[in-house]
Amino acid sequence: MTKLSGAEIAELLPQIPEWTVIEEEGMKRLQRIFSFSDFVEALEFSVKVGSLAEQANHHPRITTEWGRVTLTWWSHDQGGMVAADVEMAKRVDVL
Template sequence: MKLSESQCEACQADAPKVSDEELAQLVKMIPDWTPIVVDGVMQLERVFKFKNFKLALAFTNELGALAEEEFHHPGILTEWGKVTVTWWSHSIGGLHKNDFIMAAKTDELISQ
């Protein structure tokens, strides 16, 4: 099954972070995303490019609606011509499979 067809599961503070082995497998499924560490927290980041601010804002709004549907919310920085999206699970302070699912679903917003 494709990541984008999976559903997020409720993530509690005691949920396990992805292991190094899982990270290596899952990141291959979302090749445009980069694992980064911010303040000691592993996150997934991707910069989406657009022709202008209006298109970047429209994408941001679509992503916001998706995040609300899934009840999993990213960091979003909207600028002229680009949107930087960062996924991580706040409750566990790192990456959960949900973050990879949402990264894949975010990618599909562009391909629609």
């Protein structure tokens, strides 16, 4: 995995239109907030994402709150976004 350039990120973003790129700690990261009717639904979704992440050996930051889950993908090793982040976002969108 190699870190994506700004141009590569811009080219890939149309494939995942509900995701945004944020900058945090000097790194670009892919993020989306999902809304649910209660904590149980949010937690169940978080578990599904965790299973996908474990299968792919590529793990996001998952913040689970009442009625909301925030997912953030980036590569710690590469110091920013990689193609696997976009692929995982696509897989999560199918959930």
